[in-house]
């Protein structure tokens with residue numbers, strides 16, 4: 624029998640909590656995921672006292688789930704959202720709740736423009752495009768920052784070849800490391816390698832707020848923000864808290880990716896964030912052996928979609944083994960020479976010419 628989310632919820636629905644009801648009927652479970660045999664979730668208690676009273680329940684849940692066929696490990700996090708401390712001092716420990724912000728979206732001091740790079744579907748190359756575009760813009764003479772807002776699956780540290788933990792000489796702000804001419808910050812740099820982030824919405828939002836506000840970005844022409852895929856809390860927080868210049872939506876030409884890209888575009892329109900254009904990634908593939916041109920995910924779909932939606936089409940980026948290898952090696956392809964780097968240089972110049980970067 625395969626392990627399912629419903630199966631896990633069924634077990635949790637049988638675990639009683641002090642004061643009556645169960646973990647499920649009292650709505651205490653958050654961020655439940657079942658990944659192979661690994662079950663992860665958060666028990667959200669109302670106060671620290673409640674959290675203490677729920678400790679035996681946590682142990683009981685772990686025991687019951689471990690008895691479920693197919694479960695290899697159970698990771699439970701207990702959180703309590705009791706009354707917030709008055710005027711908490713800035714903390715460099717990433718992952719707290721967001722602090723309230725007066726008024727609407729705000730500018731980030733010293734940062735002239737913020738561009739969010741988004742996609743509807745995962746794996747279409749959003750992080751690859753973000754890092755390479757950042758490098759290409761820096762090569763074109765712009766002062767560029769790159770923020771990895773893919774908080775649950777940060778990849779920019781690897782793609783940009785950065786591993787040193789960022790320093791904080793004043794204990795208040797974080798100094799972003801510079802790689803390939805770009806100031807970059809990622810939660811990946813603050814975590815131990817292989818450490819999983821299992822946070823619910825408010826903690827994701829708190830982390831994002833810190834990454835934007837507590838990092839010493841200095842003076843930037845443009846801050847590129849690599850968003851997680853889809854339309855979730857991080858996207859919402861970013862659009863509501865930071866004054867974005869706009870969003871760039873990356874898609875492959877495949878219909879299924881385009882379908883999800885439309886959802887992302889719709890989300891930005893609801894959040895009143897301008898979509899500055901669409902980018903087609905994994906477009907043409909040129910065989911390095913025979914020079915034959917193939918279109919593995921189709922071709923031209925993103926340009927056609929842009930025309931249909933009356934949005935700018937910003938360009939196509941080839942599908943190339945070199946792009947993948949360069950990303951894996953921490954040296955973005957845009958930092959070198961050749962057709963792939965030129966494609967990114969064209970994209971960068973297009974954004975600069977349009978006043979977007």
Ligand SMILES: Nc1ncnc2c1ncn2[C@@H]1O[C@H](COP(=O)(O)OP(=O)(O)OP(=O)(O)O)[C@@H](O)[C@H]1O
Nearest residue numbers: 745746747748749750751852941942943946947950
């Ligand atoms: N143009 C390309 N040619 C070849 N490989 C590519 C290209 N673009 C991205 N890739 C590869 O595809 C994989 C997924 O890319 P990437 O991580 O950038 O996607 P993503 O949309 O950010 O994914 P996620 O949804 O996980 O955040 C990576 O291994 C990357 O090297």
